[in-house]
Amino acid sequence: MTYQIPKGLFDILPYGVDQEWKLIHYWHFVESVIHDIVKDYGYKELRTPIFERTELFHHGMGQTTDVVSKEMYTFFDRAQRSMSLRPEGTAALMRAFIEHKLNTLGEHHKFYYCGPMFRYERPQSGRYRQHHQFGVEAVGDPSPYLDAEVIDLLLQFYDRLGIVDLSIRINSLGTPYSRSRYAEALKKYLHSSFQQLSKESQERFSKNPLRILDSKDPHDQLLLKKAPSLLDYLEDSEKHHFDVLCRLLTELNISFTIDPLLVRGFDYYDSTVFEVISHQLGAQNAIGGGGRYNHLLESFHGPHLPGIGFATGLERVIQTMISQGISVKDQTSPWICFIALEEQAFHSCFFWAMQLRHKKISSEVIEAKKIQKGLQKANHLQARYAAILGEEEMRNNTIILKDLLQREQQALPMASFLKTLEKLWTEQ
Ligand code: HAM
Numbered sequence: 001m002t003y004q005i006p007k008g009l010f011d012i013l014p015y016g017v018d019q020e021w022k023l024i025h026y027w028h029f030v031e032s033v034i035h036d037i038v039k040d041y042g043y044k045e046l047r048t049p050i051f052e053r054t055e056l057f058h059h060g061m062g063q064t065t066d067v068v069s070k071e072m073y074t075f076f077d078r079a080q081r082s083m084s085l086r087p088e089g090t091a092a093l094m095r096a097f098i099e100h101k102l103n104t105l106g107e108h109h110k111f112y113y114c115g116p117m118f119r120y121e122r123p124q125s126g127r128y129r130q131h132h133q134f135g136v137e138a139v140g141d142p143s144p145y146l147d148a149e150v151i152d153l154l155l156q157f158y159d160r161l162g163i164v165d166l167s168i169r170i171n172s173l174g175t176p177y178s179r180s181r182y183a184e185a186l187k188k189y190l191h192s193s194f195q196q197l198s199k200e201s202q203e204r205f206s207k208n209p210l211r212i213l214d215s216k217d218p219h220d221q222l223l224l225k226k227a228p229s230l231l232d233y234l235e236d237s238e239k240h241h242f243d244v245l246c247r248l249l250t251e252l253n254i255s256f257t258i259d260p261l262l263v264r265g266f267d268y269y270d271s272t273v274f275e276v277i278s279h280q281l282g283a284q285n286a287i288g289g290g291g292r293y294n295h296l297l298e299s300f301h302g303p304h305l306p307g308i309g310f311a312t313g314l315e316r317v318i319q320t321m322i323s324q325g326i327s328v329k330d331q332t333s334p335w336i337c338f339i340a341l342e343e344q345a346f347h348s349c350f351f352w353a354m355q356l357r358h359k360k361i362s363s364e365v366i367e368a369k370k371i372q373k374g375l376q377k378a379n380h381l382q383a384r385y386a387a388i389l390g391e392e393e394m395r396n397n398t399i400i401l402k403d404l405l406q407r408e409q410q411a412l413p414m415a416s417f418l419k420t421l422e423k424l425w426t427e428q
Contacts, residue, residue: 008121008129014332021318025330030314030321031114033160034134038112041153043136046111048092050118054082060091060296062267064208071119073129085118089135090268090293090309097139098302108140114314126284126316135290135311139297142306144241147272147292148248154276154288154310155254161317162326163278166287168254170274171262172242173210174234176295179270182233183209193223213261229260238271245272268293272308280323281316288312333382334364336421339374341390349389355418361425379404385424387417 005011014024038045054074061068073085086092093111096102102109114134121127136153138146151168158166173179186209194202198217205212213224234242249256256274264273273291281287290310298304321328336356338349346367353363364381368374371388378386388400399417402409412420 006129008123008127010128010130014330020322021315023330025332026318026321026328027314028331029328030134030161030317033157034112034114037153037157037160038136041110041149043110043112043138043153046093046096046113046137047115048086048089048096048113050116051083051085052092052095054084056091056095057084057087060094060266060268060300061088062208064204064211065266067119067265071121073118073120087119088117088266089113089115089133089311090137090266090296090307093137094139094293094296094300094302094307098297098300103140103303103305106140108138110136110138112136124284126281126319128315132314133311134314134317135309137307137309139307140305142294144244144248144272147241147245147308148252150290150308150310151249151274152252152254154290154312157312158276158287158317161321163317163320163324165279165324167277167279168256168274169259169262169277170245170249170256170272171259172231172234172238172272173263173270173291174230174238175270178233178235178238179210179230182228182230185228185233186210186212189227190223196223208267210263213263214265224261227261230263231258231260241271264289264291268296268299270294274310276312278316278320280320284316286313287316287320330382332362333384334362335383335425336361336363336385336387337378337381337383338363338365339371339378339386339388340365340367341369341371341374341388342394345389345391345394348394349387352387352418356421359422361421375402375404385421387421 010022012022012024012027017023057068057072063069067087072087075083077083093113112135115132116130117133118130120129123129136150138150187205190197190205194205196219198215198220201212201215201217201220212220215221262273262275269291271292271294275289276287277285278287288310292306292308294306296307338353340346340349349365353365356363364383366374366377368377374388375386383404386402386404388402393399397414398411399414400409400411
């Protein structure tokens with residue numbers, strides 16, 4: 001029997017991939033940008049486990065949401081407790097925040113995370129059963145300045161990767177009170193067209209009417225065109241919050257669209273919500289999104305503190321980079337590649353490479369019968385230099401150093417060879 005990876009999953013390899021976005025050096029590059037950018041904005045990493053008690057997600061994200069009701073990887077552990085692989089990061093991070101009483105250690109808190117999430121969705125391009133998210137969550141600050149900061153951080157992240165041509169949509173879901181008033185208005189508006197709604201929207205009508213706004217059904221979308229706008233139901237303070245945010249984004253030179261139909265997929269959201277669309281991605285075009293969750297912590301019996309965050313899917317980020325022609329160099333290439341043309345030469349090359357490695361200079365040793373073959377391999381490894389040692393060089397106590405970039409070569413005395421290399425390394 002041959003074993004194959006389960007459907008909807010993928011391996012990330014150093015080479016030999018069927019699609020470029022699965023090359024590990026893209027992931028390393030994106031991860032290094034993440035760990036850099038969060039420092040500039042003052043976010044600290046918080047890691048939670050891959051699985052949690054199932055109730056956490058039921059309660060945090062909402063029982064009726066698609067992710068919770070249809071897409072969770074849920075299992076019973078050996079003590080028959082229901083556990084689920086995390087489908088997202090926010091609920092677990094809030095659990096950790098409350099459990100460790102982090103609210104007692106300061107007023108404002110800013111965290112980030114980066115790791116795998118699991119959703120049992122129908123796999124397709126850009127949609128996987130294990131995907132990876134970079135996300136941030138900021139707790140304790142109700143100010144629209146924080147909303148602007150979080151959105152700016154997300155867009156700066158894309159910018160630092162070289163990604164262009166993204167659209168950002170924002171909306172406000174108001175408070176639970178304004179939302180329930182709006183839900184009534186929406187139901188009233190849709191009441192007479194109930195039979196024409198898709199089956200899914202009919203189900204949402206009584207359970208969670210706002211989710212109808214998220215329907216992808218073209219007929220529903222048509223009906224929703226003249227639906228009342230959430231923004232008209234905001235209370236004054238929420239309206240003010242949203243207006244200030246829009247002004248701040250404009251001052252930050254961020255172009256955005258206000259989309260009164262944007263509701264996002266989880267029940268914990270209120271006030272500001274936003275989503276970023278990548279035009280290169282096809283059907284699964286949401287590259288990132290987030291929003292405020294001002295009542296999530298208290299709903300977990302935690303402190304009454306507001307929160308806001310985003311998450312962006314790294315698969316979609318890297319796929320967008322590649323489709324926009326942004327290439328990333330494999331930084332794991334050896335700096336120097338020794339080419340040993342015979343057995344005795346291999347022994348010397350092995351020890352030189354070891355000495356260089358001990359000095360943190362990346363080196364590789366290749367055994368080859370012919371120089372050309374050895375150089376081919378060194379080029380394939382994208383080495384900067386090749387050091388060639390054959391019978392003749394051994395006899396003359398020399399070694400040939402070839403600059404694979406400039407295509408120049410010189411014979412160096414063996415005695416001072418390592419010193420010369422170290423000098424070259426520090427001068428580069
Ligand atoms: P989300 O919109 O469900 O939000 O997911 C965030 C991002 O993860 C999406 O924009 C998308 O890029 C990526 N993503 C989601 N599902 C998949 C999938 N099956 N395959 C590939 N990529 C996927 C959240 O998860 C919220 N926790 C974000 C948040 C943080 N809100 C506040 N704080």
